[in-house]
Amino acid sequence: MKKNTIKIIAALAFIFGLVGLSAPVFAEGENAEGKKENTTDTSTHPEGEADALSGKIQEISPDAPPVLIQVSPVSSQVILEAGKTSEHTMTIRNSGSSDFSYTLYATPYSITNENYDVDFTTETPRTQIARWIKFYQGDKIVDKPKFTIKSGETQLVKYLVEVPADIPAGGQYATIFAETEAGVNSKEVTQSDNSGIRTASRVGMIVYGRTNGDTTEEGSITDFNIPGFLTSGNITATSKVKNSGNTDFEAEYIIAVKSILGAELYKKQSSYNILPDTERRVNLEWADTPFMGIFKVYFKVHAPGNEGTREEEKLVIKFPIIMIILTILVLTGLTIGIIMVVRKRRERNSRLAV
Numbered sequence: 001m002k003k004n005t006i007k008i009i010a011a012l013a014f015i016f017g018l019v020g021l022s023a024p025v026f027a028e029g030e031n032a033e034g035k036k037e038n039t040t041d042t043s044t045h046p047e048g049e050a051d052a053l054s055g056k057i058q059e060i061s062p063d064a065p066p067v068l069i070q071v072s073p074v075s076s077q078v079i080l081e082a083g084k085t086s087e088h089t090m091t092i093r094n095s096g097s098s099d100f101s102y103t104l105y106a107t108p109y110s111i112t113n114e115n116y117d118v119d120f121t122t123e124t125p126r127t128q129i130a131r132w133i134k135f136y137q138g139d140k141i142v143d144k145p146k147f148t149i150k151s152g153e154t155q156l157v158k159y160l161v162e163v164p165a166d167i168p169a170g171g172q173y174a175t176i177f178a179e180t181e182a183g184v185n186s187k188e189v190t191q192s193d194n195s196g197i198r199t200a201s202r203v204g205m206i207v208y209g210r211t212n213g214d215t216t217e218e219g220s221i222t223d224f225n226i227p228g229f230l231t232s233g234n235i236t237a238t239s240k241v242k243n244s245g246n247t248d249f250e251a252e253y254i255i256a257v258k259s260i261l262g263a264e265l266y267k268k269q270s271s272y273n274i275l276p277d278t279e280r281r282v283n284l285e286w287a288d289t290p291f292m293g294i295f296k297v298y299f300k301v302h303a304p305g306n307e308g309t310r311e312e313e314k315l316v317i318k319f320p321i322i323m324i325i326l327t328i329l330v331l332t333g334l335t336i337g338i339i340m341v342v343r344k345r346r347e348r349n350s351r352l353a354v
Contacts, residue, residue: 056153056154057150058154059152060095060096060152062097064095064096064097065096066096066098066100067100067180067201068094068095068096069092069093069094069096069100069102069149069178069180069201069203070092070203071092071176071178071203071204071205072090072205074205074206075206075208076088076090076205076206076207076208077210078161078207078208078209078210079209079212080129080161080167080209080211080212081163082163082164082165082166082211083163083164084163085161085163086160086161086163087160088158088160088161089156089157089159090159090205091155092154092155093155094149094150094151094153096151097151098151099148099149099150100148100149101146101148101180102147102149102180102181103145103146103178103179103181104135104145104147104178105144105176106129106130106131106143106175106176106177106207107120107130107174107175108121108122108124108127108130108173108175109127109175109206110122110124110126110127110173110275111275114278114279114280114281115281116278120204125168126173126275126276127173128167128168129161129172129173129207130174130175132161132163132164133159133160133162133207134159134160134162135157135158135160136158136159141160145157159176161207161209168211169213169214170210170211170215170216170245170247171208171210171211171215171246171247171248171275171276172211173206173209174209175205175207176204176207177203177204178202178203178204179200179201180200180202181200208273210247210248214246215245216245216246217304218243218305218308219241219242219243219244219245219249219303219304219307219308220241220242220303220307221239221240221242221303221308221310222240222279223238223240223281224238224239224240224301224310225238226238226297226314227316228314228315228316228317229316229317229318229319230317230319231318231319231320231324232320232321234285234286234287234288235257235285235289235295235316235318236283236284236286237255237283237284237297237299238282238283238284239282239299240280240281241274241279241280241301241303241308243275243276243278243279243303244276244277244305245305247276248273248274249274250271250272250273251271251274251301251302251303251308252270252271252302253269253270253271253299253300253301254268254299255267255286255297255298255299256268256297256298257286257295257296257297257298258295258296259293259296260294260295260296262296265286266286266288270284284299291318291320292318292319292323293318294316294317294318295315295316295318296313296314296315297314298312298313299311299313300312
């Protein structure tokens, strides 16, 4: 009987030994990644560099589409002072093979749900800056200027933010779009005319405005989860952060995965911008999670405020259904074998007793 018990223990040890060893084997060569990833690019052109870019013509590949418009930076942060006007710049590049015309205009920028789907039409108290943005067109200041740009050309565009004397404290958000004229070979926005379907493309730069008055950065974590058992898929960590302040802030995230023996297999740091009066759900995933294994997962979320930080380390087991079935079959086979051995031993003992 002791020998059969030892066999069961050995079989279980073998199966779960494979689980424990799978982490370092399957994750071999995985580099730890600690690079911070921002959801927005707040870079701006140094003074003088932007002027040097303006009007410059670069050679375009013959394989380039006829219309391809680009804008930089992808986002801009501006300080809003009541009753004052500030001047800013952005660059427009024609990476297409044809010359075209485009129009600049500002729209509201707001969020519709926790997945951070964007709304460019609805006006809120936090999108009034869209009304304050004007553009230079020659010597004039207009709402929607129109420019012509050559293939390969980069243009410097100046815009103003005319802040009224009475403004609400906190953040203001808008998007500046550069939209091409409707043409057969451009993309994204469809329009129709007498000649049939025509299309136009547009690209945008997000403007994050912040007043120099009273601002409140206050965040709280309303959801925080690390699944502890997986039969398929990748290791994930999910959180939801609420911004109850009056200006946007960066929430910082760290996920780190170690093997059961303590070897670091994966690490990633990232940050996401969260607008006031919104909640944002963020899901971090280890895309190269091994087929099975036992892991230690560390997850940390940090946002401003007393309730804005939470961290946890949790043991996560990934055991695929095929392995569960295999384990059941092995245990069933061992159990049946033990029962048969016990019965034969009893029958033999009975015959010896007679």
